[in-house]
Amino acid sequence: xxxxxxxMKIQALYSELRLETQSRVPxxxxxxxxxxxxEETPIRSRRMALVxxxxxxxxxxxxxxxAWYTSTASPLPTIAELPPQPTIVESPDPQTPVLQPAKPRRxxxxxxxxxxxxxxxxxxxxxxxxSPTQLFMESPTDLVLTSLPQLNQSAKDLESFLPKDHELMxxxxx
Amino acid sequence: MEISALKAExxxxxxxxxxxxxxxxxxxxxxxxxxxQIVYLKILQGKAIYRGESKLQTWLFAVIRKTAITxxxxxxxxxxxxxxxxRLEVSDELESDFERSEMQRHFQEALAQLPARQxxxxxxxxxxxxSLSEAAAVMNVSVGSARRHYERGKKRLRExxxxxxxxxxxxxxxxxxxxxxx
Numbered sequence: 001x002x003x004x005x006x007x008m009k010i011q012a013l014y015s016e017l018r019l020e021t022q023s024r025v026p027x028x029x030x031x032x033x034x035x036x037x038x039e040e041t042p043i044r045s046r047r048m049a050l051v052x053x054x055x056x057x058x059x060x061x062x063x064x065x066x067a068w069y070t071s072t073a074s075p076l077p078t079i080a081e082l083p084p085q086p087t088i089v090e091s092p093d094p095q096t097p098v099l100q101p102a103k104p105r106r107x108x109x110x111x112x113x114x115x116x117x118x119x120x121x122x123x124x125x126x127x128x129x130x131s132p133t134q135l136f137m138e139s140p141t142d143l144v145l146t147s148l149p150q151l152n153q154s155a156k157d158l159e160s161f162l163p164k165d166h167e168l169m170x171x172x173x174x
Numbered sequence: 175m176e177i178s179a180l181k182a183e184x185x186x187x188x189x190x191x192x193x194x195x196x197x198x199x200x201x202x203x204x205x206x207x208x209x210x211q212i213v214y215l216k217i218l219q220g221k222a223i224y225r226g227e228s229k230l231q232t233w234l235f236a237v238i239r240k241t242a243i244t245x246x247x248x249x250x251x252x253x254x255x256x257x258x259x260x261r262l263e264v265s266d267e268l269e270s271d272f273e274r275s276e277m278q279r280h281f282q283e284a285l286a287q288l289p290a291r292q293x294x295x296x297x298x299x300x301x302x303x304x305s306l307s308e309a310a311a312v313m314n315v316s317v318g319s320a321r322r323h324y325e326r327g328k329k330r331l332r333e334x335x336x337x338x339x340x341x342x343x344x345x346x347x348x349x350x351x352x353x354x355x356x
Contacts, residue, residue: 006332007300013281014300020278021193026207028188032181035214 072114180217183230190302194235197297198242201282205249209242216241228311235302235312239294284334292327295320 139145184191192210199205213234216222222237224230285293291313298309310320 006328010296010328010331011300013278014297016275016278017281018193018301021196022189024203025189025192026210028185031188031207031211032184032214035211035218038211038215039218 177218180224184214184217184234187231187234190231191234191238193301194297195238195242197294197301198239199246200286205242205245209238209245212245213237213241229308232304232308232311235298236314239312281335284331287334288327288330289323291315291319291323292330295323296327296331299324 188210191213192206195206195209195213196203199209213222216237217224224233227233285296288296294313295306295309298304298312299306304312306320306324307317309324310317313320313323315323
């Protein structure tokens with residue numbers, strides 16, 4: 001570049017500045033080594049940070065699982081302990097309810113549905129509950145008492161529904 | 175380019191790189207050293223890769239300039255924090271302790287008054303002795319823009335020096351450059 005007078009002076013000033021700067025230049029090896037040290041340090045710290053983060057996540061997950069287990073634990077008996085309860089199924093004849101053994105429950109139920117299942121089992125148990133004195137309420141004439149004669153039946157047939165005279169006598173004697 | 179070969183080239187350019195870093199950091203030695211260290215770190219980490227599209231010096235100077243600008247921005251943000259601003263003040267005091275001639279001090283004051291682009295162009299041309307096209311490549315501007323910065327920078331520098339010229343016993347005669355684009 002062709003330099004004029006002013007440019008020569010500016011260049012002279014820059015030359016002086018260059019000399020001044022050159023006397024203050026740090027050693028290349030010093031700066032390079034520091035850069036290398038800094039380059040290696042973050043890798044170690046990054047690995048450490050990764051390990052710490054993984055540990056924290058593991059601890060948090062463990063705590064969450066523990067908290068979930070403790071919250072779902074209940075004094076009610078578990079499903080495994082309960083015997084399969086019979087369920088009442090309506091038969092075509094409404095007078096004779098048929099008891100059917102409960103179907104085995106699916107093993108692959110999620111634990112999340114345990115409270116719902118406990119409720120279902122409790123309802124089934126209560127609905128199928130029978131009083132111990134139920135036996136005393138039964139009599140041979142239950143069929144007669146719980147059924148009605150047809151309207152078109154003859155009066156003769158209706159007699160069969162009526163108690164016999166000697167039976168009436170026995171009843172009256174009692 | 176392998177890292178060992180690159181390291182040898184960087185070592186060869188180290189003094190010039192430091193001078194350029196000083197110019198980018200307003201003649202603050204500590205900042206210039208830090209910028210240079212960050213540049214070497216970028217090279218080691220592969221964040222700054224030389225692909226041979228230009229001269230190594232041009233590429234390196236462009237990386238230094240970009241890093242210095244980034245660091246300058248960070249410093250401005252840090253200055254909002256009282257702890258960091260205190261540190262900056264200390265470093266400035268250390269810099270001002272450096273002994274230099276009155277003439278040189280006046281020259282640097284005049285340089286500090288120039289806009290960054292003009293100061294950079296003048297430094298690259300006069301200090302680093304690069305051509306205007308190389309300076310344009312470093313600054314990532316067109317050659318025309320670089321020429322404009324160069325001419326305007328020269329004019330403003332001359333004016334600034336003339337204002338106080340009498341005080342320092344020198345006078346800048348106006349010698350217009352026929353090729354100036356003003």
